Amino acid sequence: MLDRTCIALALVALSAVAGCGGGNGDAHSEPLASAFGDGARLSDVIGHPTWLDPDDEASGGCSYPADRSVRVTGITVVAIDRYDETSQGATGNYYVQDTLAQSAYVPEEGVPTPAFGMTIFNPSFSPPDLRLAPGDVTDVSGVIMEFAGPVVGRFPFCRTLPEIGGTMSFRFEGGEVQPTTLPLSALLGYDNARPYIGMLVRVENVQIAGAPSDSSGRYTARINMGAGVESSDIVRISNELYDLKSLGPVLEGSTFKAVSGVLTYFYGFRIAPRSPADFEL
Structure with missing residues (x-):
């Protein structure tokens, strides 16, 4: 025996x-070895925007940083853009967040550590037939770039959108990330809000100011951020990730206990809910 x-x-x-x-x-x-891999964390590769120029509204003389190669591991998919709001192919972006990120705002300790989110611009996959879903923990190898806006109209004051273009691979599933609750003041102004781009955020006591805007399929609603706030600094609710106009709650004149969504940037900041469940009445 x-x-x-x-x-x-x-x-x-x-x-x-x-x-x-x-x-x-x-x-x-x-x-x-760590289950999250030995690559960089997102907070390691997202740099402080030293190239901003508050005197260059037309962004005519900006010193943008060069693209550089990165390998980031252990990041969780929080949303996938599969909704073509413009009917012109406006899909394909993946929004990811460091799996180890803080997920709650604690007032006595201040705003949680930012720079944990990222836009993965129209990625490729390894293997090519890989299909990812929210909650999948992945790696990405590629190039991080500071997108300065369309050639026909750069973002003002040398502002940029950090994003990675590259190849995503699967690590494991079950890495769900909870929204990071922030005070609305944390998203006031580019300098404050930039570190949260790509993150799944949650803002409480949201009041919609005026009627929503509907232009070329882009449906947005302004959040009441108080008096004296510049138009470009007003955070909006947007339909980037689902049919907010048809399937979402009535926005005009509404107040919500909280709204969650991915924080995006394109000439201004937007919170993009993923479904009606991201609105708390």
């Missing part, structure tokens, strides 16, 4: 196992 201890030792895959007749069977001394 085989000794049960000998059988158990034979099943250990972390190191070569000594024979039952000798050796002490000690476990391998080297620690296992």
